[in-house]
Amino acid sequence: MENTARASALKLKNELEDLLRRRMAGQFRRYGLDLEKLLTPFKWKSLVLIIGNYSSGKSTLINEFLGRNVQSTGQSPTDDGFTILSSPDTPEGGEREVPGPTVINDPQLPFAPLRRFGSRLIAHLRLKEIETPLLPELALIDTPGMLDSVTEKDRGYDYLGVVGELARLADLIILMFDPYKAGTIKETYQAIRSTLPATSGPGRTLFVLNRIDECDNLKDLLRAYGTLCWNLSQMTGRKDMPRIFLTFAPEGEHARGALQDRQLWASEREELKKAIASAPRLRLDHVLQDVDRAVRELRLQVAALARYQEGFLARLKRVLRVGFTAAGLAFLFGDAALKLLAGTPGPVFAGGLLAGNLQAPHWVCPVGCAMAAVVLSYLDVQYLLHPRYLRHILGHLDELAAADTDYERDLWQVVRGRVRSAITGRDRTHLWMRHRRNLRRIDAFLGEDLRRIYQRLRTAES
Ligand SMILES: Nc1nc2c(ncn2[C@@H]2O[C@H](COP(=O)(O)OP(=O)(O)O)[C@@H](O)[C@H]2O)c(=O)[nH]1
Ligand SMILES: [Mg+2]
Structure with missing residues (x-):
């Protein structure tokens, strides 16, 4: 059943691409627009982009989702690169790490638009092919943490530009916060204020307040949640509050014993992981939305x-x-x-x-x-x-x-x-x-x- 649905989705996607090339290529060219850019997300699998401030638990969430310690984790900014995690595309399989230049130049992959961010970014980009049944139609992207007082010069490349380019390709964006920095980071502010609205479709971002097990008591948690809501409403400029997942990593659950009903909070984490796993189902809808919008x-x-x-x-x-x-x-x-x-x-x-x-x-x-x-x-x-x-x-x-x-x-x-x-x-x-x-x-x-x-x-x- 699943396979038939997948096959018909693939057929529909190919038809759409074919239609666009036949009917719209000339129009796009005449008006100086790039049809190929619109077609880039057609190329590969569904992408889930995971962003948020450093040590909010992005890499930990990815490891937990994969059931393996693939990404390194730690309190200080441990990892300053963009890592794409996916299963091997070749039938012979095998695990390997593909360096940035190869990722950018591979015509099968949708990452060529990142080239314009220069060699510093490319040096911070890699693809890890790992054998896992969880990623047949899905790739996850782990990202460097967002920082407060950082400039393009410090990073060596336009960080938010890269996030925007990846957000354009992503079916789901997980934006993670932690109770200590509940939405006060400058790069996060800019991402929510301008980068994401300009590049990704509506409703593609899930907001996550993570590490809530570190709140000493429920009052602390409510305070952090309230602060985040307030900051988010300032950033989005909207009155309706999006859902915020309240989660913590199972391994951190014994850190402090503030949250009494563990089962309740654990189900939030499970829901988040389910949302990640079902990103491929959003794929065709998103491709259609993007095409519709561009046309x-x-x-x-x-x-x-x-x-x-x-x-x-x-x-x-x-x-x-x-x-x-x-x-x-x-x-x-x-x-x-x-x-x-x-x-x-x-x-x-x-x-x-x-x-x-x-x-x-x-x-x-x-x-x-x-x-x-x-x-x-x-x-x-x-x-x-x-x-x-x-x-x-x-x-x-x-x-x-x-x-x-x-x-x-x-x-x-x-x-x-x-x-x-x-x-x-x-x-x-x-x-x-x-x-x-x-x-x-x-x-x-x-x-x-x-x-x-x-x-x-x-x-x-x-
Ligand atoms: N208590 C607790 N610690 C966490 C949680 N998630 C991650 N950590 C820890 O916080 C640190 C930073 O996590 P990491 O995944 O590397 O954050 P990243 O910088 O966002 O990738 C690590 O030492 C993790 O073990 C959580 O939910 N609760
Ligand atoms: Mg990390």
Whole structure:
């Protein structure tokens, strides 16, 4: 049963990838977006990212989940690297440790985007292949602890950038706290405030207050829990409180005897481990969510550029109408006007036309005058009309957004910057592209192709 579900999920994922490549690759390219980046999470297994302050118990939780001491643990910041833990992908198996450069360069793995964080990060990255039945469709990532007063210079790489990149790939993010530092760490603050919302989908983070066995009594625990809730609400800026798992490692359970009903707390730990184990089931849903979001972002971008273009073309039409009229008049009467005003010599075109006797010299002045009118119109468009229109729009950029729902308004915040750089860039092809046609194709993808995949996913799940 499990196998059939897995096979049909895999089939659906392949179909989605195929559809995206066939229907959307051109659109993504046209609008300067990277489809391959969107497809990276398609590549490998489900990822669970474990982050939190140092010695909050991340490595201990991983060892407990695996039933083996794979990661080293300790009170001081013991491990300053990113470790991906997974079972071997090759049929012959065998345990080994794969160094960072190989991890980054392996086309089967989704970690190539980490390359941009440089060699210092790559030196702190490794993949441990371990033989365990627990990780067939799942990989765990252990991370260096979050710190308070640390800069990129101390770390040698952009730590939160890396966390964001991994969060983008992860189906589940476990964010761990301990009662001593219940949400007061600076890097944690930044992660919750900006990194995670920008990179991972909604509801993919589980909050864990760990090491609660170290609270002397229930009052201490409530104090720590209250502090964490308060800090979290400040960080997320939301009023609804997410669930916080209250856990401790079984090995630490005898440290202090504050928690009387051990069974109650032990079940929280079990639930957390179950959530980790079932991450692969979220996979296809997340891939779909990410695709949906990326295509909707693209849609907003295209719609904004279409509006920009339409406003510009309406103004251009007016200028051209005036320009063509001026060119026509200049052609017919330009030489006569010049003769009248400046006394220029030579035959007059209108006279020749009326007499039915047009010679070569008749054409010289009209053609010159008409060309001058065309050149003046061009200069007007290039140096007056477009810059003025652009300035106007930049002052009212949000008017380009066709965002009706809250969700779309959130997306617009991401897309806004893209639209701005497209219209201020040197490349002006966006003024002549067929945005409306592209929009229709994107709508067809969202309304038909993607909807069909969603429906099939729902029937497969039920
Ligand atoms: N009392 C107690 N100690 C814990 C718990 N979890 C981890 N520890 C200990 O805290 C220290 C730091 O744990 P570790 O897993 O290395 O933390 P990490 O830095 O987040 O990976 C180790 O000495 C662990 O044995 C827990 O729930 N309760
Ligand atoms: Mg650790």
